[in-house]
Amino acid sequence: MQDKVGYLFFCQHCGIPQRIPEYVLKTYLCSDQVKRYYCSNCSSENSIPEYVKKLKNEL
Ligand SMILES: [Zn+2]
Numbered sequence: 001m002q003d004k005v006g007y008l009f010f011c012q013h014c015g016i017p018q019r020i021p022e023y024v025l026k027t028y029l030c031s032d033q034v035k036r037y038y039c040s041n042c043s044s045e046n047s048i049p050e051y052v053k054k055l056k057n058e059l
Pocket of ligand 1: 016
């Protein structure tokens with residue numbers, strides 16, 4: 001598992017790639033309560049891709 005690298009998202013608005021640390025992924029993005037994340041560049045809401053939700057089962 002690439003636990004030091006984190007996971008990469010591309011903002012659906014500005015296209016800037018963003019590195020998400022694994023702990024953020026585990027504690028935030030994989031939560032069933034969380035449906036969106038905010039781009040650190042343009043602060044727009046992004047929906048969380050379905051494959052990210054599935055990562056929860058692998059962590
Ligand atoms: Zn953005």
